[in-house]
Amino acid sequence: MHVIDSHTGGEPTRVIVNGGPDLGGGPLSERATLLSRDHRDFYRSVVLEPRGQVAMVCALLVRPVDPDCVTGVIFFDAEAVLGMCGHGTIGLAATLFHMGRIATGRHRIETPVGIVTVDVIDAHTVTVTNIESRRIRKDITVEVPQLGPVTGDLAYGGNCFFLVEPGPVPVEPANIAALTRAAIAVRQALWDQGIGGDDGMQVDHVIFYGPAQDPTAHSRNFVLCPDDAYDRSPCGTGCSARLACLAADKRLPEGHEIVQESIIGSTYRLSWRRGVQGGVIPSITGRAYVMAESRLFFLPDDPFRSGIPS
Numbered sequence: 645m646h647v648i649d650s651h652t653g654g655e656p657t658r659v660i661v662n663g664g665p666d667l668g669g670g671p672l673s674e675r676a677t678l679l680s681r682d683h684r685d686f687y688r689s690v691v692l693e694p695r696g697q698v699a700m701v702c703a704l705l706v707r708p709v710d711p712d713c714v715t716g717v718i719f720f721d722a723e724a725v726l727g728m729c730g731h732g733t734i735g736l737a738a739t740l741f742h743m744g745r746i747a748t749g750r751h752r753i754e755t756p757v758g759i760v761t762v763d764v765i766d767a768h769t770v771t772v773t774n775i776e777s778r779r780i781r782k783d784i785t786v787e788v789p790q791l792g793p794v795t796g797d798l799a800y801g802g803n804c805f806f807l808v809e810p811g812p813v814p815v816e817p818a819n820i821a822a823l824t825r826a827a828i829a830v831r832q833a834l835w836d837q838g839i840g841g842d843d844g845m846q847v848d849h850v851i852f853y854g855p856a857q858d859p860t861a862h863s864r865n866f867v868l869c870p871d872d873a874y875d876r877s878p879c880g881t882g883c884s885a886r887l888a889c890l891a892a893d894k895r896l897p898e899g900h901e902i903v904q905e906s907i908i909g910s911t912y913r914l915s916w917r918r919g920v921q922g923g924v925i926p927s928i929t930g931r932a933y934v935m936a937e938s939r940l941f942f943l944p945d946d947p948f949r950s951g952i953p954s
């Protein structure tokens with residue numbers, strides 16, 4: 645299996661250039677369901693240690709249904725197949741550029757939740773225009789063991805987010821372990837109390853906000869991903885959900901740009917324009933760096949060929 649690794653604001657993306665299961669030629673949402681249902685061993689073996697690492701998100705390249713798209717892609721981490729992934733899309737665009745498969749300019753990429761566009765500005769800088777994102781519910785209070793009541797907004801940005809501002813734990817790098825524990829407890833409480841999106845969509849990511857270190861940034865975030873790793877980048881789909889909430893609260897006018905800082909200090913530039921279904925079309929600009937190109941082996945006598953279970 646041929647893979648190329650990059651990072652976007654510190655968050656790794658492994659693009660599977662070839663190899664992987666045959667998922668047929670149906671809509672990408674169906675192919676994502678097949679991957680999730682029938683190929684859990686495959687996707688975990690690529691992401692988990694010893695081949696992968698805890699924060700890694702993989703991008704499986706697939707044939708797009710829409711011939712105007714440069715590729716189709718299905719993202720996954722060690723725990724779940726994702727609807728979309730913002731940092732992964734920036735990493736994918738930088739990787740396709742590195743491979744000579746795309747040039748600077750605008751390109752369309754098909755994902756299980758819809759078509760997104762990337763504007764490749766240079767070898768590292770990419771703007772993603774995401775699918776329409778929306779706030780689902782404002783000010784939901786959930787009772788969390790050890791933490792007490794926690795109030796946040798439920799919003800969709802390609803994945804389903806619960807956004808809490810200010811977070812119940814100060815959003816500082818020294819608190820990453822405590823932030824992770826608190827975010828897992830909040831997500832569990834939401835699941836236990838049946839709080840989620842429309843048509844049974846479960847909250848898969850939790851975000852806490854606090855003041856930014858850089859005075860020009862809007863805020864700093866801490867993002868918990870489905871596999872319990874924290875996003876080193878400011879999380880593209882999380883920023884999309886955030887933009888939907890800021891727009892709904894009239895805290896950010898259309899077209900105005902803000903900077904979102906991650907827990908490790910990496911940044912995205914964000915803005916939005918009005919969508920057609922009452923939500924927002926987010927624009928996310930970040931930088932990615934290709935780090936490695938490798939061939940992965942899965943030897944039958946390797947006791948950890950399926951990864952070290954977490």
Ligand code: PYC
Pocket residue numbers: 655701726728729730731732869875877878879880881882
């Ligand atoms: O950037 O959207 C994102 C993302 C989701 C999970 C990790 N990163």
